Amino acid sequence: xxxxxxxxxxxxxxxxxxxxxxxxxxxxxxxxxxxxxxxxxxxxxxxxxxxxxxxxxxxxxxxx
Numbered sequence: 001x002x003x004x005x006x007x008x009x010x011x012x013x014x015x016x017x018x019x020x021x022x023x024x025x026x027x028x029x030x031x032x033x034x035x036x037x038x039x040x041x042x043x044x045x046x047x048x049x050x051x052x053x054x055x056x057x058x059x060x061x062x063x064x
Contacts, residue, residue, distance in 0.1 A: 006033045006040040008063075010047050017047035018060065026064035 008029055010017035026043075033040040045063040049056040 003041040004036070004038050005042050005044055006036075007044045007046055010045065011050065012048075013050045015049075017049055018045060018058075021045055021063060029064060 006029065008021060008025075010020040012020065029043055033043065042062050043064045045060040047058045047060065049058075
C-alpha cells in the first residue's frame with residue numbers, strides 16, 4: 001500500500017532550520033495530521049539552509 005506522509009518544510013538563513021521544529025510545533029503538526037481523512041503513517045521534516053554558497057536541503061524522515 002501507499003504511505004501517507006505529512007511533510008513540514010523549514011527554511012532558515014545561516015542557522016539550522018531543524019531547530020524551528022519545537023515540541024509545540026510538532027504537536028500542532030500531529031493534530032493537523034489527525035484531521036486528515038487518513039492519518040499520516042509518518043511525519044517528515046525537510047530543512048533548507050540558505051547561505052552564501054547556495055542552499056543545503058536535508059530530508060529527515062519520522063521526526064515526530
